[in-house]
Amino acid sequence: MARRIGFFICECGPNIGENVDIDAVLNAVEDMDDVVLAARFGLMCSGPGKDFLKANIKTEKLTHLVVAACSPKQHELTFMEVCEDSGINPFLFQLTNIREQVAWVTKDKEEATEKTIRLAKAAIRRVRYHDPLSKTALAVNADVLVIGGGVAGMAAALRLASPERRVHLVERSSSLGGRVVAQGPIYPTMASGGEMATAMVDLVEGNDWIVVHRYSEVSVVVGFFGNFEVVVTGELEDGGTLETKVNVGAGVVATGAEVLEGKPLEDLGHGSIDGVVSSAELEAMLADGSIGGKGGKAPKSVAFVQCVGRDEVGYCSEICCMNSAKQARLLLEAAKGAKVHILYRDLCVPGRDQQAFLEGAVKAGANLVRTTSVEVGGSKGGITVSHSLGDGKAEKLMVDMVVLSPAMVPPTGTEGMAEMLNVELDPSGFLLEAHAKLEPMAAGIDGIYLAGSASGPRSVSDSIVQAEACAGRVLSSLIPGRTIEPEIRVSHILETLCTGCQTCLEVCCYGAIVYDPMKNVSHINAAICRGCGNCVAACPSNAISLYHFTYKQLYQEIVEAIR
Amino acid sequence: MDENNGHDDVLVIGAGMAGIEASLRLALAGRHVHLVEESPCFGGSVIRFEDIYPNMDCATCMIAPLQQDLLQNASIDLLTLSRVEKVSGNAGKFKVRVKKKASYVSAETCIGCGMCFEACPVSLDNDFEEGMAQRKAIYVPAAGALPNVPSIDTDNCLRFKGEECNACIEACMFEAIVMDDKDEVLDLDVAAILVATGYGLMDLKPMKRFGYGKVPDVLSSVAFARLYASNGPTEGELKLRSGDAPSSVAVVQCVGREETGYCSAVCCLNSLKFAHYVDHKLPDAAVHVLHTDMCVPGKTHQRFRDKMVEHGADLVFATDVKVGKGSPGVKIAYKDGAGKAAELKVDMVVLAPAFVPSEGSKELADILGVPLDGTGFFAQGGNGGGPVSTAKEGIYVAGCATGPKGISQVVMEADMAVAAILTGTDGGVS
Numbered sequence: 007m008a009r010r011i012g013f014f015i016c017e018c019g020p021n022i023g024e025n026v027d028i029d030a031v032l033n034a035v036e037d038m039d040d041v042v043l044a045a046r047f048g049l050m051c052s053g054p055g056k057d058f059l060k061a062n063i064k065t066e067k068l069t070h071l072v073v074a075a076c077s078p079k080q081h082e083l084t085f086m087e088v089c090e091d092s093g094i095n096p097f098l099f100q101l102t103n104i105r106e107q108v109a110w111v112t113k114d115k116e117e118a119t120e121k122t123i124r125l126a127k128a129a130i131r132r133v134r135y136h137d138p139l140s141k142t143a144l145a146v147n148a149d150v151l152v153i154g155g156g157v158a159g160m161a162a163a164l165r166l167a168s169p170e171r172r173v174h175l176v177e178r179s180s181s182l183g184g185r186v187v188a189q190g191p192i193y194p195t196m197a198s199g200g201e202m203a204t205a206m207v208d209l210v211e212g213n214d215w216i217v218v219h220r221y222s223e224v225s226v227v228v229g230f231f232g233n234f235e236v237v238v239t240g241e242l243e244d245g246g247t248l249e250t251k252v253n254v255g256a257g258v259v260a261t262g263a264e265v266l267e268g269k270p271l272e273d274l275g276h277g278s279i280d281g282v283v284s285s286a287e288l289e290a291m292l293a294d295g296s297i298g299g300k301g302g303k304a305p306k307s308v309a310f311v312q313c314v315g316r317d318e319v320g321y322c323s324e325i326c327c328m329n330s331a332k333q334a335r336l337l338l339e340a341a342k343g344a345k346v347h348i349l350y351r352d353l354c355v356p357g358r359d360q361q362a363f364l365e366g367a368v369k370a371g372a373n374l375v376r377t378t379s380v381e382v383g384g385s386k387g388g389i390t391v392s393h394s395l396g397d398g399k400a401e402k403l404m405v406d407m408v409v410l411s412p413a414m415v416p417p418t419g420t421e422g423m424a425e426m427l428n429v430e431l432d433p434s435g436f437l438l439e440a441h442a443k444l445e446p447m448a449a450g451i452d453g454i455y456l457a458g459s460a461s462g463p464r465s466v467s468d469s470i471v472q473a474e475a476c477a478g479r480v481l482s483s484l485i486p487g488r489t490i491e492p493e494i495r496v497s498h499i500l501e502t503l504c505t506g507c508q509t510c511l512e513v514c515c516y517g518a519i520v521y522d523p524m525k526n527v528s529h530i531n532a533a534i535c536r537g538c539g540n541c542v543a544a545c546p547s548n549a550i551s552l553y554h555f556t557y558k559q560l561y562q563e564i565v566e567a568i569r
Numbered sequence: 570m571d572e573n574n575g576h577d578d579v580l581v582i583g584a585g586m587a588g589i590e591a592s593l594r595l596a597l598a599g600r601h602v603h604l605v606e607e608s609p610c611f612g613g614s615v616i617r618f619e620d621i622y623p624n625m626d627c628a629t630c631m632i633a634p635l636q637q638d639l640l641q642n643a644s645i646d647l648l649t650l651s652r653v654e655k656v657s658g659n660a661g662k663f664k665v666r667v668k669k670k671a672s673y674v675s676a677e678t679c680i681g682c683g684m685c686f687e688a689c690p691v692s693l694d695n696d697f698e699e700g701m702a703q704r705k706a707i708y709v710p711a712a713g714a715l716p717n718v719p720s721i722d723t724d725n726c727l728r729f730k731g732e733e734c735n736a737c738i739e740a741c742m743f744e745a746i747v748m749d750d751k752d753e754v755l756d757l758d759v760a761a762i763l764v765a766t767g768y769g770l771m772d773l774k775p776m777k778r779f780g781y782g783k784v785p786d787v788l789s790s791v792a793f794a795r796l797y798a799s800n801g802p803t804e805g806e807l808k809l810r811s812g813d814a815p816s817s818v819a820v821v822q823c824v825g826r827e828e829t830g831y832c833s834a835v836c837c838l839n840s841l842k843f844a845h846y847v848d849h850k851l852p853d854a855a856v857h858v859l860h861t862d863m864c865v866p867g868k869t870h871q872r873f874r875d876k877m878v879e880h881g882a883d884l885v886f887a888t889d890v891k892v893g894k895g896s897p898g899v900k901i902a903y904k905d906g907a908g909k910a911a912e913l914k915v916d917m918v919v920l921a922p923a924f925v926p927s928e929g930s931k932e933l934a935d936i937l938g939v940p941l942d943g944t945g946f947f948a949q950g951g952n953g954g955g956p957v958s959t960a961k962e963g964i965y966v967a968g969c970a971t972g973p974k975g976i977s978q979v980v981m982e983a984d985m986a987v988a989a990i991l992t993g994t995d996g997g998v999s
């Protein structure tokens with residue numbers, strides 16, 4: 007069928023009408039190949055404007071449409087809808103922006119007219135090479151995989167599980183609950199962490215829609231948002247392994263964080279001086295009652311050393327100032343009149359309630375000391391802690407116990423996890439968010455979310471907020487029974503041209519390309535590709551082409567624009 | 570979903586980061602959202618900033634696509650110039666009365682060309698620019714503000730003072746100005762309510778020791794952010810009152826922390842961002858950041874601090890800060906880390922005031938029947954609910970309405986509220 011292109015220019019009231027010689031533009035384009043109509047209208051986006059387009063499409067039997075008007079951001083969809091309503095494939099349409107890019111910025115009318123003519127001709131040349139594209143719909147699997155059974159993983163699972171949505175919760179250890187299940191009182195509420203986590207474990211275990219996989223890790227994740235295939239590898243009692251295949255639509259990574267060990271602690275006497283413990287060790291002693299509480303011992307003098315390993319890891323772990331305030335309060339409750347010093351660098355108590363909590367510890371008797379460097383040594387009568395004050399003067403404390411607040415670090419296996427999921431790591435070694443501000447609960451891969459300490463140290467309450475935010479994202483976008491419409495302006499590889507060099511795999515930020523060693527060619531998964539075009543530019547064999555942005559389309563457009 | 574006649578509609582109050590995120594997500598899930606915003610444009614505080622820490626993302630590039638999505642979303646009714654007046658009923662079936670002030674400009678016909686405000690004869694200080702620029706009686710707060718439709722400020726328009734003026738009407742080629750526009754009252758049925766009314770900043774004037782309002786070239790953080798903004802009063806030039814570029818700038822942290830009793834969580838980072846601003850625009854100028862505790866929590870923020878120090882930011886431990894006139898410039902007296910008196914002379918001082926509850930929090934809390942906490946922010950987690958629940962079932966709260974926090978946390982709380990609304994339970998575990 008012969009092409010019949012209609013060209014329409016919008017006056018946008020005086021906006022374009024007064025700054026561009028519209029008749030000159032119409033004159034310039036009406037004789038171009040395949041153009042059967044060139045017309046103007048006052049406000050094309052208005053109801054009468056759209057009716058005008060529809061009427062002309064019908065009477066002139068147009069097959070392609072070009073509109074010169076405002077920014078595609080504003081009205082591309084408007085005119086694509088007009089096409090659809092009139093039976094033209096919406097991709098046989100091109101909008102060229104002559105308001106923001108011409109009328110509003112090019113003050114000289116002659117120049118503005120010349121520029122408009124070039125843009126109009128370029129759009130017309132381009133639309134001749136457009137192909138009709140059609141949307142596809144894919145059924146989604148609404149089930150969710152949650153990796154890690156700490157408070158974050160459990161909170162996400164509990165929020166998501168329902169008769170329409172099964173959750174697979176994979177925990178590598180023998181039991182659910184993570185770090186919190188073994189904790190005593192937690193700041194800022196001072197409610198028992200152990201009791202809270204145990205209550206959650208009971209809810210998870212009693213939930214018919216949560217499948218718990220203990221002693222298990224996830225070994226394979228392939229696919230895309232709405233359709234992931236997962237292999238869960240469980241350890242059997244006889245030492246063997248069991249592989250279970252599950253299909254899910256999304257995944258939540260909630261693998262937590264670990265406490266730093268090694269040199270920064272050893273330098274401060276951990277492991278060599280009696281009475282030097284880490285905050286995690288003290289936490290366990292406070293929880294099991296061997297220190298504090300009724301019947302437990304209580305040291306008479308304690309020095310907390312903050313920011314241990316902070317310089318080495320390069321970040322502030324966010325939870326340790328508050329945690330030391332908490333532990334100081336618990337020690338002071340157990341031994342009235344004890345001397346408790348908190349040697350800090352910067353107090354990190356951000357937010358509405360945190361400072362008041364810290365002040366509670368001070369009221370209970372904790373002594374806050376700002377210091378710049380700390381050394382710990384053993385001696386007969388106890389432990390000596392020498393530290394320098396802000397003014398450079400040194401001070402010496404004798405104490406029974408030193409509590410080191412080590413940095414929180416990514417859990418072992420994070421690198422492997424990142425590789426398996428195709429998620430990046432940040433410079434601190436934690437999993438990287440899709441966007442630090444707008445998508446702090448999502449990984450860079452669609453359908454993979456991050457909850458709790460897995461993407462950086464967090465308090466219990468912040469871990470739960472993030473887990474629930476993951477749930478909010480899943481609940482609002484992965485809805486049982488719905489289909490998803492993947493982007494159709496995506497890339498595809500021509501197998502006959504592909505040499506299997508795999509350059510494209512390296513440049514694709516979305517992990518959309520896989521290499522098939524059998525055929526020695528690469529293949530793009532259209533459901534994952536976002537149409538960024540990176541691979542198109544990178545392919546040395548010109549084997550890749552992006553729908554709606556083909557070489558031919560771009561070439562014709564540019565040639566006309568610079569003629 | 571449509572079967573229950575809009576009874577699973579949601580009311581979101583406040584269209585900042587929190588309100589926008591929650592509305593978009595709820596709409597995606599098939600809910601109809603009424604988004605009530607008291608100001609003429611939406612986006613909240615973020616639209617006043619040029620860049621966002623720690624990655625220095627361009628704020629407009631970050632939020633404008635979300636705003637566009639929202640404006641085009643048929644499931645979201647954005648009601649600007651609006652306030653909630655009355656709420657009754659319970660979770661699942663609230664009755665809400667919203668008053669929408671007349672804007673006197675038709676959003677259907679206006680194309681945002683700006684001819685009307687060029688013609689308007691009335692000029693006054695623009696609050697959006699902290700009074701550093703003027704606006705007209707018919708106005709948009711700043712270039713790029715959305716929706717790009719002006720409104721008439723009836724307190725200042727000549728016609729509303731009984732005088733004769735047709736300037737804007739004549740200037741508008743689209744007959745978009747409708748002088749007989751009326752305030753509207755909307756009665757809505759909604760299943761759930763989300764409070765996302767954000768924060769305010771502490772009034773600097775009563776804290777006389779900081780010299781604000783008395784000593785020239787002592788600015789608030791927001792004023793400095795506007796100076797840096799390319800759509801701001803100086804189109805992005807950092808300038809003193811005299812018009813010269815400052816050769817030294819001091820940013821003072823924790824202004825008002827003693828009064829509020831809490832750390833506002835974002836000011837240290839924000840001040841480091843300001844150090845970056847100065848470094849970027851005036852590489853030869855000196856920047857001092859006067860802080861008590863440098864609060865850079867989390868896995869990324871310390872790196873940001875280290876980078877700013879590498880770029881020459883001078884971090885000074887300082888307590889008992891007093892700001893006064895220098896001759897010339899500004900003089901800062903403080904106590905250093907050793908408690909000794911010290912002094913610093915600079916051309917410009919930027920004060921980082923504490924976050925406080927947004928104006929009208931009390932009034933709104935009374936209308937909703939939910940409590941504020943001791944600091945005046947909305948109280949969280951009544952009935953053992955989680956951080957986005959209030960004492961009343963079906964009413965949720967997210968973002969800085971419950972206390973100071975950065976954008977990431979704001980967005981996460983918004984999505985948590987979405988999860989709670991979509992599943993219909995508070996689900997508080999902590």
Ligand SMILES: Cc1cc2nc3c(=O)[nH]c(=O)nc-3n(C[C@H](O)[C@H](O)[C@H](O)COP(=O)(O)OP(=O)(O)OC[C@H]3O[C@@H](n4cnc5c(N)ncnc54)[C@H](O)[C@@H]3O)c2cc1C
Binds near residue numbers: 223262325
């Ligand atoms: C000493 C100390 C005291 C603290 N005190 C407080 C306090 O008082 N208040 C407070 O708010 N916060 C406190 N915290 C912080 C709190 O512990 C964390 O916020 C919380 O543990 C985060 O929960 P999570 O679910 O993200 O991670 P975790 O509790 O670490 O749970 C992660 C889970 O994932 C599992 N896992 C890890 N890798 C894999 C894998 N590859 N496959 C399968 N499963 C995996 C782990 O086995 C674990 O069960 C404290 C932390 C420490 C170290």
Ligand SMILES: Cc1cc2nc3c(=O)[nH]c(=O)nc-3n(C[C@H](O)[C@H](O)[C@H](O)COP(=O)(O)OP(=O)(O)OC[C@H]3O[C@@H](n4cnc5c(N)ncnc54)[C@H](O)[C@@H]3O)c2cc1C
Binds near residue numbers: 582620967968
């Ligand atoms: C100078 C400065 C710089 C900052 N820079 C950064 C940064 O770089 N990175 C970062 O992460 N964070 C930054 N922040 C913090 C950031 O501004 C907040 O985290 C975020 O804007 C809060 O979003 P919100 O939606 O909760 O509130 P807001 O942005 O305050 O939005 C609240 C909205 O509700 C409306 N509203 C209020 N009351 C009512 C009512 N009664 N009825 C109807 N509508 C109402 C308001 O008009 C507003 O539109 C900065 C803060 C300041 C002060």
Ligand code: SF4
Binds near residue numbers: 316327351411
């Ligand atoms: S939270 Fe406190 S102790 Fe922990 S790294 Fe940050 S400043 Fe240091």
Ligand code: SF4
Binds near residue numbers: 528
């Ligand atoms: S870059 Fe081109 S040739 Fe190389 S694998 Fe990819 S498609 Fe094939």
Ligand code: SF4
Binds near residue numbers: 516519540
């Ligand atoms: S177009 Fe972009 S997203 Fe798509 S396969 Fe190529 S590089 Fe990946």
Ligand code: SF4
Binds near residue numbers: 735738
């Ligand atoms: S009527 Fe006059 S004063 Fe009022 S907004 Fe219009 S131009 Fe300005």
Ligand code: SF4
Binds near residue numbers: 678
């Ligand atoms: S009211 Fe009229 S003159 Fe003013 S911006 Fe809108 S269209 Fe332009």
